[in-house]
Amino acid sequence: MPSYTDLSTQEIVKAVSEGNQKLFFELSSRHEGMIKDILNTVDITLSEKDDLYQEALIGLYKAAITFDPSRETAFSTYAYLCIKHSVYSALRAYFSKKNYPVRIGSSLDDLLTSPCPDLCTEPEKVFIEKENIRLIK
Secondary structure (H helix, E strand, C coil): CCCCCCCCCHHHHHHHHHCHHHHHHHHHCCHHHHHHHHHHCCCCCCCHHHHHHHHHHHHHHHHHHHCHHHCCCCHHHHHHHHHHHHHHHHHHHHHHHHHHHCCCCCHHHHHHHHCCCEEEEEEHHHHHHHHHEEEEE
């Protein structure tokens, strides 16, 4: 793989926006620290961070495609905002009510052994749930 270290970020961004996919890997490696800094501000599990990392790369790619150098702003500033927006949009979608069953997913075994999966504290509900589980088994 050829070295692109002698290219400026502006040249790489221009090449990526023109369709050069190989240079996107160089761009993403140059902005790896920024992506990790953004992801470290979010308190989620490691597996979800992998998904958010992909969203961050999508945000970086969108930044490269839509960057306008005539606006006299640094690409890193623009990329930071695009990456952050992409990550937060993914988080909003993940934490939306329609994805609630996916987030709380439990195995059937866990549900059968736990008397009250919603952490209910009322004794009569716990008793009823235990009785229901006994009848299912």
